[in-house]
Amino acid sequence: MTVTSPQGFRAAGVTAGLKASGRPDLALVVNDGPLHVAAGVFTTNRVVAAPVVWSRQAVADGVAHAVVLNSGGANACTGPEGFADTHRTAEHVAQALDTSPGDVLVCSTGLIGERLPMGLLLPGVDAAVEALSPDGGDAAATAIMTTDTVAKTVHIAGDGWSVGGIAKGAGMLAPGLATMLVVLTTDAALTAAEADAALRAATRTTFDRVDSDGCMSTNDTVLLLASGASGVTPEPAAFLDALAQACAGLARALVADAEGASHDIAVTVVNATTEDAAVAVARAVTRSNLFKAAVFGNDPNWGRVLAAAGTVPVDVAPFDADLLDVSINGVQVCRAGGVGEDRSLVDLASAREVQVLVDLHAGDASATVWTNDLTHDYVHENSAYST
Amino acid sequence: MTVTSPQGFRAAGVTAGLKASGRPDLALVVNDGPLHVAAGVFTTNRVVAAPVVWSRQAVADGVAHAVVLNSGGANACTGPEGFADTHRTAEHVAQALDTSPGDVLVCSTGLIGERLPMGLLLPGVDAAVEALSPDGGDAAATAIMTTDTVAKTVHIAGDGWSVGGIAKGAGMLAPGLATMLVVLTTDAALTAAEADAALRAATRTTFDRVDSDGCMSTNDTVLLLASGASGVTPEPAAFLDALAQACAGLARALVADAEGASHDIAVTVVNATTEDAAVAVARAVTRSNLFKAAVFGNDPNWGRVLAAAGTVPVDVAPFDADLLDVSINGVQVCRAGGVGEDRSLVDLASAREVQVLVDLHAGDASATVWTNDLTHDYVHENSAYST
CATH class of the missing domain: 3.10.20.340 (ArgJ beta chain, C-terminal domain)
Known part of the structure; x- marks a missing residue:
């Protein structure tokens, strides 16, 4: 009931050592195809983290093979060096998966204004590649947690296809410097335009309408990967409905786990x-x-x-x-x-x-x-x- | 060093019994002239309390003889009955001071959505009229306190004239449901247009730029009364400078006393x-x-x-x-x-x-x-x- 529940995906979550707590902090989600369709929506903050700059550009062609996500550091306000770190991370993943860096999306969450410890992060990527599994979705969900108290996953079944997802966040798309990161997957066969339209429509009435503390993050990212592995092309309305249900479920889970809230x-x-x-x-x-x-x-x-x-x-x-x-x-x-x-x-x-x-x-x-x-x-x- | 420091003003603060605590809760400031010039700025909230509706209209002609203020109840969201209560308060003050109700301004602060106990308030007005004194400014400042921990007063001397003031508020003009109420007085000889222009200019860079919690009140009111009792007509720039100093001092005092703040x-x-x-x-x-x-x-x-x-x-x-x-x-x-x-x-x-x-x-x-x-x-x- 997670990001690897739809066919065509593997994932992993490992401990790279970015978090002082020693908890898992690096996740990888890989789309094994046959399609490698991707779409993304990002924070509208004018101050954005390096991984947002990278991923916004990388997803623009509607294609992605993998998403690498780290907790333990937002890589925001880290200048050209921070952007180079994101670039290097994408290259490292691409090399290990035999794909192009431009098809690797990157997400980060944690403290603003500090460089990522690349000497720990890159070996972490290798470990995650090693650990990739069709059952790895929950491990990935756990590795992106920061102040979250529970891992957040979802799975909505369609007619011969499904939508899965993981999310982290104790703040929200509008708010939450405790960034919201979401990866949604589907084995439905979609075009890039269909994926993009469905993602924008689904997030508009779900993630865009949770607002824990009014603070907009520099890193918020929602990604959709479509593998087409089910071989089924759903009716657009049916797909949007399932995707919106998945988003609504994760959004509600974010609110329920908001930092320190009692209502x-x-x-x-x-x-x-x-x-x-x-x-x-x-x-x-x-x-x-x-x-x-x-x-x-x-x-x-x-x-x-x-x-x-x-x-x-x-x-x-x-x-x-x-x-x-x-x-x-x-x-x-x-x-x-x-x-x-x-x-x-x-x-x-x-x-x-x-x-x-x-x-x-x-x-x-x-x-x-x-x-x-x-x-x-x-x-x-x-x-x-x-x- | 208060609202009665300029010549031509009397004030009082008494206990009408509106507050459960038994602390003073009704203030009166009277302008004995010879001029009775007045100006006001009010909350820009679309949901405004009855006294704001009343005072905004009453001050529009640039004339006022007195201001009656109560703590212990905001008289906001109280419907036509609440407006009738404000009207009746103004009439009661006008009768006691032998003036017209339209020349009596009213301010209220406290809980929204409850009617004022008029059976307590009107006898309180009588007591306040009885207690009016050229030394009553500090008592008035005390009677308008709600969650304030200190009474807030100011006095700025000009060349033969001066500006005095009292304020209550632990929130702010932009914010603070713990409404901000301010009465400024001067014995300078001003026209209504001069008073209005100076008050708008002074509040724009002072009260409008304190924002304790981003919450805009239904009751915020800043009033300026000019008695002309000094016989001096100051240069507009000199008067604005003194008025802005008085506003800045009170605004800074509001921030310093904001509810529960440590910085x-x-x-x-x-x-x-x-x-x-x-x-x-x-x-x-x-x-x-x-x-x-x-x-x-x-x-x-x-x-x-x-x-x-x-x-x-x-x-x-x-x-x-x-x-x-x-x-x-x-x-x-x-x-x-x-x-x-x-x-x-x-x-x-x-x-x-x-x-x-x-x-x-x-x-x-x-x-x-x-x-x-x-x-x-x-x-x-x-x-x-x-x-």
């Missing part, structure tokens, strides 16, 4: 003029430290929801503040911009998941953005450890 | 293409929970500064990420987008104030935005207590 919060905005307007209002709420701290305190503080919604410019999301309704876990605590049901009816203490529903009464579009509460442990993890 | 952080962006670009980059850094948590941990994590700067769209702030320099407390830890001086040279532990300097190498404009670190106590105060 997962789904903010759903309904009756917006457009989907973009719904996303903008939902994102404003998910980025309110005051609301997130209130949820940590099991306080259904709907005033903070309204105050956050009110910061969205009117041209982005037209609505009348006097019409807003807010429900928290099914209790309509705010009606028409004012006091609704008794807030003491809301139970936030007995479940990790919190459902916030904001009705804009402005149109018929809707969207959900996931986030976490703001906790003592979040502050602790992000103040006591460098990332 | 005050000045993010200065230099060599930007425009002042707006500099502000945008500085604000992105001041809103990074990851960077703010790192500062709490005394970790000079410049990678998080770059990652935050990189989230600003290129059309808002053009710069080349490979040219960025970052200094923290004078140590250039990032040079040309990569590793600079040894980060261990940065001492964050021995002082509350932290100076972050970001050089964009893109132009010649600059700006400073103040914020605080993200601490355990911030989470505690905002999860354990409703505001």
